[in-house]
Amino acid sequence: MPLQEPEAEAQNGDAARWSAFATALALLAAAVALSLVSFETSESPDIAGPLLFPHLVLTVWMGTSLLVAVLNVPRSRPPGFATAKIPGALRLIAIAGLSGAFALLLPTLGFGAGALLFFIPVAVLCGERRFVILGLTSVVFILAVWALFTLLFGIPLPTGEIADWISG
Amino acid sequence: MSVIVEALGQVLAPDNLIAMVIGTVGGLVLGAMPGIGTILALSLALPFTFSMDPGAGITLLMAIYASSIYGGSISAVLLNTPGTPQSAVTCLDGYPMAQQGKAAEAMGWVTAASAFGGLLSVLVLVAAAPPLAKLSKAFGPIELFALLGFALVCVAWVSRESLLKGILAVSIGLFLATIGPDPMTGDIRYSFGLFQFYAGIQLIPVLVGMFALSELMIIAARAIFGTTKGAAIESARAIVLPSWRQWKPQLGNLLRSSAIGSFFGILPGPGAVLSAFVAYSEARRASPNRDNFGKGEPAGLVASESANNAVTGGALIPTLSLGIPGDAATAIMLTALLIHGITPGPRLFELNGSLVHAIFVSLFIINIVMFAAGTLMSPLFLKILRVPQGLLVPAVVVLAVTGTFLLRHSTFDLAIMMAAGAAGLVLRAAAIPLAPVVIGLVLGAKMELTFRQGLILTDGSFYGFFAHPIAAIFFTLSAALVATGVLRTVKTSQGGRA
Numbered sequence: 132m133p134l135q136e137p138e139a140e141a142q143n144g145d146a147a148r149w150s151a152f153a154t155a156l157a158l159l160a161a162a163v164a165l166s167l168v169s170f171e172t173s174e175s176p177d178i179a180g181p182l183l184f185p186h187l188v189l190t191v192w193m194g195t196s197l198l199v200a201v202l203n204v205p206r207s208r209p210p211g212f213a214t215a216k217i218p219g220a221l222r223l224i225a226i227a228g229l230s231g232a233f234a235l236l237l238p239t240l241g242f243g244a245g246a247l248l249f250f251i252p253v254a255v256l257c258g259e260r261r262f263v264i265l266g267l268t269s270v271v272f273i274l275a276v277w278a279l280f281t282l283l284f285g286i287p288l289p290t291g292e293i294a295d296w297i298s299g
Numbered sequence: 300m301s302v303i304v305e306a307l308g309q310v311l312a313p314d315n316l317i318a319m320v321i322g323t324v325g326g327l328v329l330g331a332m333p334g335i336g337t338i339l340a341l342s343l344a345l346p347f348t349f350s351m352d353p354g355a356g357i358t359l360l361m362a363i364y365a366s367s368i369y370g371g372s373i374s375a376v377l378l379n380t381p382g383t384p385q386s387a388v389t390c391l392d393g394y395p396m397a398q399q400g401k402a403a404e405a406m407g408w409v410t411a412a413s414a415f416g417g418l419l420s421v422l423v424l425v426a427a428a429p430p431l432a433k434l435s436k437a438f439g440p441i442e443l444f445a446l447l448g449f450a451l452v453c454v455a456w457v458s459r460e461s462l463l464k465g466i467l468a469v470s471i472g473l474f475l476a477t478i479g480p481d482p483m484t485g486d487i488r489y490s491f492g493l494f495q496f497y498a499g500i501q502l503i504p505v506l507v508g509m510f511a512l513s514e515l516m517i518i519a520a521r522a523i524f525g526t527t528k529g530a531a532i533e534s535a536r537a538i539v540l541p542s543w544r545q546w547k548p549q550l551g552n553l554l555r556s557s558a559i560g561s562f563f564g565i566l567p568g569p570g571a572v573l574s575a576f577v578a579y580s581e582a583r584r585a586s587p588n589r590d591n592f593g594k595g596e597p598a599g600l601v602a603s604e605s606a607n608n609a610v611t612g613g614a615l616i617p618t619l620s621l622g623i624p625g626d627a628a629t630a631i632m633l634t635a636l637l638i639h640g641i642t643p644g645p646r647l648f649e650l651n652g653s654l655v656h657a658i659f660v661s662l663f664i665i666n667i668v669m670f671a672a673g674t675l676m677s678p679l680f681l682k683i684l685r686v687p688q689g690l691l692v693p694a695v696v697v698l699a700v701t702g703t704f705l706l707r708h709s710t711f712d713l714a715i716m717m718a719a720g721a722a723g724l725v726l727r728a729a730a731i732p733l734a735p736v737v738i739g740l741v742l743g744a745k746m747e748l749t750f751r752q753g754l755i756l757t758d759g760s761f762y763g764f765f766a767h768p769i770a771a772i773f774f775t776l777s778a779a780l781v782a783t784g785v786l787r788t789v790k791t792s793q794g795g796r797a
Contacts, residue, residue, distance in 0.1 A: 147730065151464075154729035158467065165474070168489060179754040181481035181488055184747040188473045195467040199731075202463070202788065219523045226519050226692070230512070230720075234700045234713040242701055250693040257522045259689030272694050276701070283317065286350045289704060 148205045155200035162192040222256045229253055241291020246273045306656030309354045310664065318355040319661065322362025323668045324676070329363070330370025332691065335514075337367040337385070338734075341631045342510045343695065346503050346702030353639035354654060358661045360632050365611045365662065366669045369413040372604055373677070376405045385607040388575040392592065392599035399595055403539040408600045410538055410673040411546075412553060416605030417666035419557040420564065420612025424619075425659050427565070432620035432645045440752035441764050445773035447746045450623045452777040453566065454735050455784075461791070462784025464731045472739020473746065475500050482748040495711045502634045504703050504712045505740060508719025509726075509733050510627065511699045515692055516724055522688040538677045541597070549601050552582050560606035564613020566625060578606030612662060619643050619655060623742065627734035630741045 166189045233249040240248065250269040259265050280286040309315060322344070329340035340363050348356030371386035376393030389409065396405035438446065451473075455465025478489045479499025490496040541549075556578035563574035582602035583592045592599050615632070617623045622643040624630035636643055641651055648655055703716045723733055757763025765771045 151729040151731075154725055154731065155467075157725075158471070165489070168491075179483075179751050179759060181484055181486045183754075184750060185474060185477040185488060188470050188477065192467065192470040192474060195463050195470060198463050199461070199467060202461075216524070219520075222523050223516065223520055227516060230696050230700070231717055233696070234704075234717055235710065237700060237704050237713070238708070238710060246697045246701070250697060253519075253693035253696065254689045257519055257689035257692050259687060265690070268690050269693075272697075276698065279321075280347065286347065286705060288701060289708070 145205055145207050148203045151203040152200055152205055155196045155203065159193060159196040159200060162189050162196060165189055166193070226253055226256050229256075237289060237291075239292045241294050242277065242288040243273055244291060244293075246276075302652050302656055303660075305653040306660050309653060309657040310358075310660045312352075312354070314352055314355045315358050315657075315661070318351070318359040319362050319665055319668060322359040323366045323665060323672050326363035326366030327370040327373075327669070327672055327676070330367030331373040332686065335367075335691075335695070336371065337364060338510045338627045338631070339514050339695075340367045341628055342507045343698050343702060345506060345631055345635060346706050348635050349503070349638055349706050353636070353641060354657050354661075356635055356639065357632065357654075357658060358665070360635055361611075361658065361662055362665045362668070364628055364632070365417050365608065365665050366672070368607050368611065369410070369417075369604070369669055369673060372409045372413065373406070376409060377402060385575060385610070386603070388579045388603035388607075389600060391579070391603075392594070392596050395593070395595035396597075396600075401595065404541070404597075405595075405600060406538045406673075406677060407540040408597045409604050410670060411540055412556075412601045412604035413608040413673070414666050414670035415553055416557045416560055416608035417611055417669065418663065419554075419605075420561045420609040421659060421663045421666065422612075423561040423609075424612035424615050424662070428616045428620045428655075429648055431616060432648045435621050436645045438769070439756070439767070440749040441756065441767045442769045442773075444746060444749035444753050445764070445767075445770035445777075446621070447623065447742055447749065449773040449777045450617075450625070451735070451739060451742065451746075452780050454625070454738050455732075456780050461730070461788050462781065463788050464729075465735050465784075466781075468726070468732050468735035469739040472736040472741075473743040475505070475736075475740045476743020477747065482744055483751050495709075499744075500740070501706070501712055501715065502737075502740060503638070503706055504716035505719045506631060506634065506737055507699050507703050508716035508721075509723035509737065511695065512716065512720030513723030513727055513733075515695055515699070516720070517727070518688055519692045522692065538674050540674065545597070549598060552585070552598050552601050553605050555585075556582060556602040556605040557609040560609025561613040563606075564610035564625070565616050574610050575603040575607040578602040608666075615658070615662070619647060619658070620645065622647075622745065624738055627737055630734070630738045633741055 166186060229249055229252060233245055237245045239245075247269060250272070251265060254265050254269070277288055280288055325344070326337075326340060329335045329343075330337060341360055344359055344363055348359055351359070368385050372389040372393065375386040375389040376397050379390050379394040393405045393409065396402065435443075451469045452466075455469050456462055476499070478496055480487055480497070487497055546553075559578040559581065560574045563577065579592075579599055579602045582598050583589050586592070586596070586598050588596055588598065614625050614629045617625055618629040618633055620643075622633065624633045633643060641647065641654065700713065700716070703712055704710075706712055726733060726736070753764055754761070757766075765774065
């Protein structure tokens with residue numbers, strides 16, 4: 132299962148132990164912080180009050196994250212990051228950033244413009260260099276999605292505040 | 300009888316039929332693409348069902364569920380890369396057959412066995428779900444709490460090699476479910492001053508972020524670092540269905556494997572992957588050609604494919620009759636029912652009888668449509684398998700983001716989705732399974748409510764829960780599973796240190 136179970140590949144070696152160890156510690160810290168959060172309740176926090184179940188769950192969370200951390204204590208120094216991978220890593224960060232920007236700007240730009248502005252740079256970052264195919268694919272895809280949902284299912288896609296403003 | 304006629308009316312409604320065809324073809328295509336898979340396909344479709352008629356929405360998801368499992372075997376046979384984890388076993392005999400120039404025959408066995416397994420599982424679903432729903436009426440809050448706890452332990456137990464990581468994932472999901480109003484008093488908890496949390500965490504943004512976005516980032520990473528497994532696509536112009544003479548010796552294998560798949564579907568946790576492995580090993584044990592297994596033996600294909608598709612009907616049994624999803628796929632379908640105001644469980648059969656029957660009939664027809672689509676459209680799927688991942692990633696992100704936004708036109712939902720995506724990546728990196736997080740989130744509210752109601756019934760004594768025999772049995776089973784799993788984890792860890 133080379134693509135469905137990607138984490139399985141990383142399970143061997145120290146990198147996986149470091150990952151599990153660091154994540155478990157972060158989760159432990161989060162659970163401790165959450166257990167200190169208090170909120171106003173309409174009744175006294177008695178045995179069956181609103182705090183009981185979350186606190187029980189947080190106790191299990193803290194216990195298991197501590198055990199996972201203990202069982203995954205790394206046996207060597209953290210593995211270094213290969214410098215050859217830095218350009219690729221930057222491209223991945225850019226894809227994540229573009230995805231976030233697309234999500235934030237979708238209400239403003241609308242589906243058509245937003246998707247087009249997102250699709251092409253992300254495809255290029257993923258290694259697509261056939262620009263004619265890329266341009267055609269992006270336009271056909273966006274039109275197909277629009278037709279499928281707007282015309283067939285009757286679900287209007289966001290047109291965007293800019294288009295709404297222009298059309299008055 | 301009138302209920303069946305009403306159900307048929309719902310199933311044959313134009314929007315339902317369109318949803319069925321789009322779901323089946325879409326599921327086939329998405330399942331066939333390595334990296335997409337059943338859960339990602341369902342997560343993508345889920346937000347769009349919000350604005351659809353409940354029947355059509357559920358039909359769309361069921362069609363994607365059933366056909367994506369079958370679609371996964373197309374790439375398993377032709378690329379030696381299963382499109383879905385459920386189809387991993389299919390590689391063992393499917394790819395050797397393709398290498399021997401028998402790709403069309405292999406696809407024929409896969410298509411027929413998948414459809415048969417799916418159809419048989421619908422019969423199991425029809426026979427088992429209503430009695431189980433009736434039986435569950437005997438369950439009070441304490442029994443239901445114990446059952447939910449047992450289901451969550453099962454899900455955690457089989458999710459990965461480490462039970463501890465599974466339980467950690469479940470507890471994260473359960474905690475997320477406590478954000479928002481308290482089920483008994485209505486007090487707002489863990490809102491951090493954000494009014495958007497007053498109604499609790501929306502399921503769909505979490506589902507889409509955790510499953511779809513995190514998976515897409517991994518696909519993007521593989522495209523960038525060039526680690527995608529490359530294999531030549533074996534050309535197969537059309538599917539060649541096996542003749543009756545070829546089928547006859549496989550009937551026992553087919554029935555046994557379908558029964559195994561249906562049984563594993565009912566159990567919370569194991570799901571299609573395990574059922575395919577068990578059915579395959581049983582077929583190998585019982586076959587006179589056991590030495591041919593792994594070298595292109597059709598019996599291996601029949602076993603894995605009928606078993607993994609038979610899981611679909613089985614998995615819907617606890618989902619519909621008890622409201623307990625056994626895996627991430629059924630958790631997504633449960634979410635779809637909930638967002639339409641339909642609560643699965645014993646009352647579902649009384650209040651929404653026609654919808655339940657429509658689900659049964661739809662699933663039956665979906666398997667027939669899947670068989671037809673698989674037989675007629677195989678050359679098209681072969682072309683789709685060649686879609687470069689550079690185009691796939693932005694297309695799927697666009698669908699994920701747009702679908703989530705359409706739910707409530709809320710940018711806060713998109714922020715939750717992005718946060719869930721980042722959390723999903725971190726958890727994947729630490730090999731902490733995602734499905735228990737989502738199932739914990741889906742079941743959390745019901746679990747807390749039954750727990751608190753139980754405490755009221757026992758005057759605040761948790762020991763009083765053990766006075767209920769059914770609950771005591773589930774608690775004992777859960778404790779036994781936890782003990783076994785912890786021992787296994789510690790042994791594995793010690794083995795790793797040695």
